[in-house]
Amino acid sequence: MSKDIRIRKGLDIKLVGEAEKTTVEATRSNVFAIKPDDFHGIIPKVIAKQGTEVKAGEPLFHSKSNEKMLFPSPVSGEIVEIVRGAKRKILAFKILADKEQQYVDFGAKDVNAMSGEEIKAHLLSSGCWPFVKQRPYDVIANPDVAPKAIFISGYATAPLSTDKDYVLAGKENELQAAVTALSKLTEGQVHISVGKNSNSPLTGLNNSTLHKVSGPHPAGNASVQIAKIDPINKGEVVWVVSPQDLVVIGELFLTGKFNAERTIALAGASVKNARYYKTKIGAEVSSVVYHSGVHDEANIRVISGDVLTGENVRPDGHLGYYHDSITVIPEGDDYEFFGWNKPIFNKISPSRALTFSWLFPNKKYNLNTNTNGEHRAFVVTGSYENVFPLDIYPLQLLKACMVNDLDAMEQLGMYEVAPEDFALTEFVCVSKQPHQQIIREGLDLMLKEIG
Amino acid sequence: MGLKDKLHKLKLKYKGKKMAPAFNAIHTFLYLPNETTHSGSHVRAADDLKRTMNTVIMSLVPCLIFGMFNAGYQHHLALGEIDAVSSGFLSPEFWSFDNLTVGLWKILPLVVISYGVGLAVEFVFAVIKGHEVEEGYLVTGMLVPLIVPVDTPLWMLAVAVVFGVVIGKEVFGGTGMNILNPALTIRAFLFFAYPTWMSGDKVWVHGAVERAGTPDAISGETILGGLAQGKEIIAETASRGSEVAYSVADAFYGFVPGSVGETSALLILLGGLFLIFSKIGSWRIMVSAVLGALAMGLIFNGIVDAGWIDNGSKFYGLMSTEFWHHLIIGGFAFGVVFMATDPVTASQTNKGKWIYGFLIGFISILIRVFNPAYPEGVMLAILLMNVFAPTIDHYVVQGNVKKRMKRLKLKTA
Numbered sequence: 001m002s003k004d005i006r007i008r009k010g011l012d013i014k015l016v017g018e019a020e021k022t023t024v025e026a027t028r029s030n031v032f033a034i035k036p037d038d039f040h041g042i043i044p045k046v047i048a049k050q051g052t053e054v055k056a057g058e059p060l061f062h063s064k065s066n067e068k069m070l071f072p073s074p075v076s077g078e079i080v081e082i083v084r085g086a087k088r089k090i091l092a093f094k095i096l097a098d099k100e101q102q103y104v105d106f107g108a109k110d111v112n113a114m115s116g117e118e119i120k121a122h123l124l125s126s127g128c129w130p131f132v133k134q135r136p137y138d139v140i141a142n143p144d145v146a147p148k149a150i151f152i153s154g155y156a157t158a159p160l161s162t163d164k165d166y167v168l169a170g171k172e173n174e175l176q177a178a179v180t181a182l183s184k185l186t187e188g189q190v191h192i193s194v195g196k197n198s199n200s201p202l203t204g205l206n207n208s209t210l211h212k213v214s215g216p217h218p219a220g221n222a223s224v225q226i227a228k229i230d231p232i233n234k235g236e237v238v239w240v241v242s243p244q245d246l247v248v249i250g251e252l253f254l255t256g257k258f259n260a261e262r263t264i265a266l267a268g269a270s271v272k273n274a275r276y277y278k279t280k281i282g283a284e285v286s287s288v289v290y291h292s293g294v295h296d297e298a299n300i301r302v303i304s305g306d307v308l309t310g311e312n313v314r315p316d317g318h319l320g321y322y323h324d325s326i327t328v329i330p331e332g333d334d335y336e337f338f339g340w341n342k343p344i345f346n347k348i349s350p351s352r353a354l355t356f357s358w359l360f361p362n363k364k365y366n367l368n369t370n371t372n373g374e375h376r377a378f379v380v381t382g383s384y385e386n387v388f389p390l391d392i393y394p395l396q397l398l399k400a401c402m403v404n405d406l407d408a409m410e411q412l413g414m415y416e417v418a419p420e421d422f423a424l425t426e427f428v429c430v431s432k433q434p435h436q437q438i439i440r441e442g443l444d445l446m447l448k449e450i451g
Numbered sequence: 452m453g454l455k456d457k458l459h460k461l462k463l464k465y466k467g468k469k470m471a472p473a474f475n476a477i478h479t480f481l482y483l484p485n486e487t488t489h490s491g492s493h494v495r496a497a498d499d500l501k502r503t504m505n506t507v508i509m510s511l512v513p514c515l516i517f518g519m520f521n522a523g524y525q526h527h528l529a530l531g532e533i534d535a536v537s538s539g540f541l542s543p544e545f546w547s548f549d550n551l552t553v554g555l556w557k558i559l560p561l562v563v564i565s566y567g568v569g570l571a572v573e574f575v576f577a578v579i580k581g582h583e584v585e586e587g588y589l590v591t592g593m594l595v596p597l598i599v600p601v602d603t604p605l606w607m608l609a610v611a612v613v614f615g616v617v618i619g620k621e622v623f624g625g626t627g628m629n630i631l632n633p634a635l636t637i638r639a640f641l642f643f644a645y646p647t648w649m650s651g652d653k654v655w656v657h658g659a660v661e662r663a664g665t666p667d668a669i670s671g672e673t674i675l676g677g678l679a680q681g682k683e684i685i686a687e688t689a690s691r692g693s694e695v696a697y698s699v700a701d702a703f704y705g706f707v708p709g710s711v712g713e714t715s716a717l718l719i720l721l722g723g724l725f726l727i728f729s730k731i732g733s734w735r736i737m738v739s740a741v742l743g744a745l746a747m748g749l750i751f752n753g754i755v756d757a758g759w760i761d762n763g764s765k766f767y768g769l770m771s772t773e774f775w776h777h778l779i780i781g782g783f784a785f786g787v788v789f790m791a792t793d794p795v796t797a798s799q800t801n802k803g804k805w806i807y808g809f810l811i812g813f814i815s816i817l818i819r820v821f822n823p824a825y826p827e828g829v830m831l832a833i834l835l836m837n838v839f840a841p842t843i844d845h846y847v848v849q850g851n852v853k854k855r856m857k858r859l860k861l862k863t864a
Binding site: 013015159231233234236301303307308309310312327329331332333334335336337338339340341344347348349350351352353354355357367368369370371372373374375376377378379380381382383385391392393395396411412413419422423424426427428429430431432434435436437 | 455458459479480481482483484485486487488489490491492493494495496497498499500501502503505506583585586587624625626627628728729730731733794795797799800801804844848851852854855856858859862
């Protein structure tokens with residue numbers, strides 16, 4: 001059964017520096033880092049102390065609230081440092097990788113013969129559980145609550161994001177194993193969505209329902225697809241897994257190894273050779289960025305993830321746990337004479353207020369990180385709705401979050417959104433408000449108060 | 452070392468100091484700040500609040516320039532020094548240097564006082580409260596001189612601006628938080644505090660007030676004022692000396708007495724189209740307000756046609772005004788295009804904007820007809836709907852909430 005999803009509202013941000021479709025091996029990263037902050041809301045309890053040797057797949061820590069939920073090391077090696085910040089909060093586990101990688105053997109399994117409970121236990125013990133995220137709240141799924149459906153978006157619409165069809169090519173077996181496994185964890189269906197004209201390996205999978213999606217960003221966001229396919233009501237839970245994480249899960253079932261390898265896109269205007277790299281979760285971004293080379297090294301922002309939702313990791317940072325791209329764009333730490341009133345040709349604008357991006361719909365822009373204005377109270381109305389396809393009032397929901405009005409948040413559809421859904425409203429916001437942060441804090445408050 | 456670096460050093464020097472907001476206001480006027488993204492999206496669109504406000508100001512400039520010529524034109528015309536316009540919008544009688552001089556002399560001080568006093572209040576509040584100087588007043592400061600009579604005393608304007616900015620905006624928390632449109636708050640204050648300076652037939656033409664009671668007395672009645680008194684002041688063609696002083700074309704082009712910038716429906720239309728094209732002004736509000744006004748106008752025309760009132764009635768003049776004439780007379784067009792669309796005080800939902808705009812148009816004409824003492828209905832209509840805009844939004848948003856509840860019920864049933 002296939003159902004077409006078409007999105008009209010949205011905005012494709014076209015940037016220069018798209019990754020060329022060739023894959024190269026990244027320089028071997030010496031140190032890998034796992035940052036507990038990548039797992040939102042998880043408080044880590046250390047299992048592997050500093051100085052111990054771990055194999056790939058061996059747990060580094062577990063969640064304070066659920067000790068069955070293990071977080072594995074992506075590589076084998078020695079834990080050289082546990083970086084701590086204020087109040088001894090753990091910021092990162094740093095692992096010095098062995099030259100010869102050793103993997104924990106979890107044993108190859110036949111997913112078709114396993115029960116849902118067995119699969120769940122296997123995912124938890126092997127450290128693959130954190131790949132499964134849930135809505136509402138956009139956090140790691142609670143293993144004790146069965147979801148009404150599972151969603152996998154194989155369609156990336158964010159600017160300069162990884163072409164999922166390209167990086168998943170040849171992974172049919174892993175994907176099938178993972179999808180079969182996940183389908184046993186829900187009463188409902190596993191919904192897979194791909195681009196309209198896609199030849200993604202996700203199209204031919206059993207035990208799943210395929211949807212074809214078209215339209216501008218955020219058509220590829222899971223929330224948009226969920227809203228069109230099976231919207232979340234109060235009290236319901238759905239799970240969301242990203243396709244490259246499915247490959248890791250699938251490989252675990254097929255070979256018994258936790259293989260944190262993924263193909264990432266290196267993109268952005270500051271990159272000399274934008275292309276795809278094979279690397280591992282937690283690798284040093286420098287192993288990729290400097291392999292390609294950058295323009296104007298003193299003036300770059302290195303982002304793990306895409307420009308809308310990624311994390312500023314700096315050139316000495318590491319690839320985030322959930323990210324499948326690295327984007328490098330110029331910093332915008334400079335003044336622009338009369339930048340607020342002169343005609344603008346080199347930036348994207350949803351309006352036509354002496355901004356001329358509407359004249360060149362196919363031009364690719366080199367945007368830097370300047371906010372193009374100062375933070376203000378909400379003034380302009382109606383602009384968010386043009387880029388926000390969900391049947392939710394974005395401005396009203398943001399305001400409800402800012403005043404911690406839990407009732408209003410619930411009524412206005414907070415269960416249906418993730419911070420990433422507000423990336424575009426944040427992009428077009430004239431008042432330069434931090435939308436994603438507001439939504440994240442609102443979700444955290446709800447999780448704490450309502451659960 | 453260029454200006455850019457010097458200002459950057461000064462900015463660092465002022466950082467955290469009391470005067471920082473004042474310095475930053477000037478600095479960010481000259482330079483787009485060097486602020487970079489810290490959370491969320493790493494890139495941002497080009498528009499900021501300054502650009503948005505600047506776009507509105509640009510759309511107002513034609514009205515301001517026209518207002519200057521019109522001030523002189525009405526003055527000289529009333530004195531009988533020049534002939535009435537004869538050849539359409541570009542008539543040489545209107546676009547003369549003499550007219551402009553009067554306009555510059557009378558209207559520039561209004562602009563200067565409006566901006567000077569208003570921005571001073573904004574700066575003081577920004578420094579006291581430690582927030583940045585916000586851009587809201589850039590538009591308000593431009594609107595204010597355009598919606599007052601040309602001879603408004605400057606001290607009066609200054610008092611009104613202080614009142615409007617403090618009570619209309621700052622007590623609510625500044626730009627983005629106010630309930631009533633600040634420019635209209637200022638005008639409403641003038642209107643109720645100094646009614647003799649804001650209505651009647653002596654205030655709309657420069658020089659009329661000081662000559663009142665002297666042998667050289669001149670008067671200039673607005674079309675609305677005339678209609679309210681039952682005169683047939685507007686017709687297809689005007690004839691000098693008779694009661695029919697203005698043609699429809701005069702009213703459309705704006706060669707009529709009235710507040711400084713409100714007279715030219717043509718330029719307001721152009722400004723409105725520019726706002727819609729640039730996606731800064733809400734076309735929903737403008738279109739629905741026009742529809743609302745036409746609807747009310749048609750109802751009144753219908754009442755007259757049905758013979759329910761005769762021409763002895765004091766409402767007859769305005770009720771029998773052809774329905775679409777309401778769009779080009781008085782301040783209706785100006786109010787709808789530039790004041791009703793203020794995003795802060797208007798409805799914030801798209802559906803709400805339709806209702807809000809329609810009611811503004813509808814009520815404007817209603818007030819116009821039934822309240823001949825205050826023939827300008829659009830100001831009161833917008834202020835009234837400003838108050839009701841949150842209520843309209845509430846019910847629109849509740850519609851969305853109900854839909855969500857229904858989905859849940861269907862699911863659990």
